[in-house]
Amino acid sequence: MDHTTNHTTAKAPLNDPLDAPLLDVQDLTVDVLSRSGAAQRVVHGVSFTLHEEETLALIGESGSGKSISAMAVMGLLPATTARVGGSARHRGTDLLTLPEDQFRALRGRRIAMVFQDALSALNPTLTVGFQIAETIRAHEGVGRREARARAVELMARVRIPDPALRYRDHPHQFSGGMRQRIMIAMAVALSPDVLIADEPTTALDVTVQAQIMELLAELREETGSALLLITHDLGLAAGTADRVAIMYAGRILEQAPVQELYDRPAHPYTRGLLAAVPRLAGDTDDLTPIPGTPPGPGLLPAGCAFHPRCPDVGERCATQEPMLLPALPDPPARLVACHYPLEVSGAR
Numbered sequence: 001m002d003h004t005t006n007h008t009t010a011k012a013p014l015n016d017p018l019d020a021p022l023l024d025v026q027d028l029t030v031d032v033l034s035r036s037g038a039a040q041r042v043v044h045g046v047s048f049t050l051h052e053e054e055t056l057a058l059i060g061e062s063g064s065g066k067s068i069s070a071m072a073v074m075g076l077l078p079a080t081t082a083r084v085g086g087s088a089r090h091r092g093t094d095l096l097t098l099p100e101d102q103f104r105a106l107r108g109r110r111i112a113m114v115f116q117d118a119l120s121a122l123n124p125t126l127t128v129g130f131q132i133a134e135t136i137r138a139h140e141g142v143g144r145r146e147a148r149a150r151a152v153e154l155m156a157r158v159r160i161p162d163p164a165l166r167y168r169d170h171p172h173q174f175s176g177g178m179r180q181r182i183m184i185a186m187a188v189a190l191s192p193d194v195l196i197a198d199e200p201t202t203a204l205d206v207t208v209q210a211q212i213m214e215l216l217a218e219l220r221e222e223t224g225s226a227l228l229l230i231t232h233d234l235g236l237a238a239g240t241a242d243r244v245a246i247m248y249a250g251r252i253l254e255q256a257p258v259q260e261l262y263d264r265p266a267h268p269y270t271r272g273l274l275a276a277v278p279r280l281a282g283d284t285d286d287l288t289p290i291p292g293t294p295p296g297p298g299l300l301p302a303g304c305a306f307h308p309r310c311p312d313v314g315e316r317c318a319t320q321e322p323m324l325l326p327a328l329p330d331p332p333a334r335l336v337a338c339h340y341p342l343e344v345s346g347a348r
């Protein structure tokens with residue numbers, strides 16, 4: 001399905017507006033290669049779009065393939081470790097087929113990423129100010145003095161107190177939250193129009209989490225960029241995202257505008273996830289975790305990947321894999337991969 005090149009009618013395809021999406025990921029696959037060269041598929045045809053000024057949350061349990069999908073889109077998976085298929089078009093340019101030198105020029109400038117663990121993403125031996133300034137110098141060819149001034153400005157913009165002083169500190173001299181702010185400053189240094197934040201607050205305590213999410217939302221608003229927020233935390237996504245995509249075992253199982261998805265989950269897995277979150281389940285006495293655990297990559301069941309855990313399993317589920325298709329209660333914005341999706345009432 002090509003939404004960007006075959007626009008011969010005035011009608012918008014699926015949930016896309018007429019303009020081409022900023023980032024259009026279609027049928028992304030990732031095969032992880034072992035040392036012996038054996039391939040293990042961990043991402044099984046993931047598709048999503050990200051529009052200007054939009055926040056899309058990619059939600060899934062640990063191991064569902066969120067990070068590796070993001071790394072694939074960022075061109076950060078070495079060819080010796082993984083094989084990537086499908087397409088990821090940024091303003092029409094397929095990132096997945098770009099030569100590495102062209103990708104390097106574009107990374108940071110057009111699409112940038114904030115990682116979960118700022119401490120390991122920063123160089124411990126260099127001052128944070130120098131690291132931000134070098135990012136600017138390497139890409140924009142400005143002099144030391146200007147790069148330094150812009151780095152201090154960026155530190156102020158992500159609310160580091162006394163930025164000119166703190167410029168000279170090393171990563172370990174900052175708290176976890178302040179370090180994540182430094183990572184965000186580096187990610188937005190070149191004004192990318194797509195920012196991918198992979199579990200940006202997971203290592204932080206709850207109050208600091210909220211502050212970092214607020215900062216990300218504020219920067220997104222100010223710069224008009226788009227945000228792909230990767231998280232396992234449904235509560236976090238609820239306050240930030242416009243749309244949500246639910247991932248399981250390397251696939252997207254449901255996608256919808258955030259309120260619609262939380263109010264009326266159509267996929268049994270989404271409903272299970274929501275029922276297990278205190279803040280979202282409503283009645284906190286009635287938390288019901290989904291029984292069982294997600295399958296490992298080598299242990300995927302036939303048919304629907306969720307069927308061994310699904311309370312609504314039907315006769316087709318063990319043999320036929322459901323496709324992600326527009327579904328009730330609100331197509332075409334809602335996409336669901338299930339043979340027997342739940343209806344508006346919550347009953348099948």
Ligand SMILES: Nc1ncnc2c1ncn2[C@@H]1O[C@H](COP(=O)(O)OP(=O)(O)O)[C@@H](O)[C@H]1O
Pocket residue numbers: 032042060061062063064065066067068069081296297
């Ligand atoms: N470098 C790697 N080598 C082998 N397997 C990997 C590698 N990176 C990720 N995987 C596997 O890919 C799957 C998805 O991992 P990941 O993308 O990190 O999940 P998530 O970010 O959703 O927690 C997991 O089963 C994981 O074991």
Ligand code: SF4
Pocket residue numbers: 267268269304305306307308310311312313314317322337338339340341
């Ligand atoms: S396809 Fe079947 S097993 Fe999979 S989620 Fe839907 S009802 Fe459950």
Ligand SMILES: [Mg+2]
Pocket residue numbers: 066067068198199
């Ligand atoms: Mg991850």
